[in-house]
Amino acid sequence: MTALSQKLRQLTQLQSVLFERSYNPTSQHTGARFLRARLRGPSMLRYYPQAVPKRDLRALAWEMNWVDVAEEARLDDLAALKRRGKGAPRKIPSDRKKARAALKAAAAAEEAKKGGGAARK
């Protein structure tokens, strides 16, 4: 090692101390570049355009007092039909719904019986 190269090395060492740089004469991999690089997740998530959920849109419309003219007209027509007795027929309750209603009625009857007994006592 010549005197000049040794001097240069000392110089870089001193520089690294003075300017708070890491002294790495052998260019060892330190993994610092993985820590230095920006995080890519947030921009990755922004690639696909975000769809606004229908519920939010409806809430926004309500807030902003937007009126859907066609929808209003449709509802008005339906109301008019119903007033004239020309609305959609009543739905026949499904078997499951009937069973549930029967159960509920039985439970209510039971409750009433109990409550009535307690009152009489």
Next chain:
Amino acid sequence: MPNIRILRDVAVRKGVKAHEVARRAYLACARNQALEPAVRYQAQLQLNNFGRYTRPTVVRNRCTVSGKGRGVIGEFGLSRYQFRLAALAGQLPGVQKASW
């Protein structure tokens, strides 16, 4: 309505974002030549233990309309066919059909 390929890609992107910091830390340890070989090996093992949906290389820029993975024109994020449809419909400012 996005199709399943887009939804899966979005799931990957979410996973990448959620685990990015931890992955980076392990990666830096594994690549740091100043550390003990055993430590670096353990860090690499931890890296390998992350799920598939946390790896940034699994993310692919798909067509934002059709979800196609190939033939996507990056500037518009559209596959070549969706690009043609949008361009002919005049939805892409500055894009003209060439003729010579």
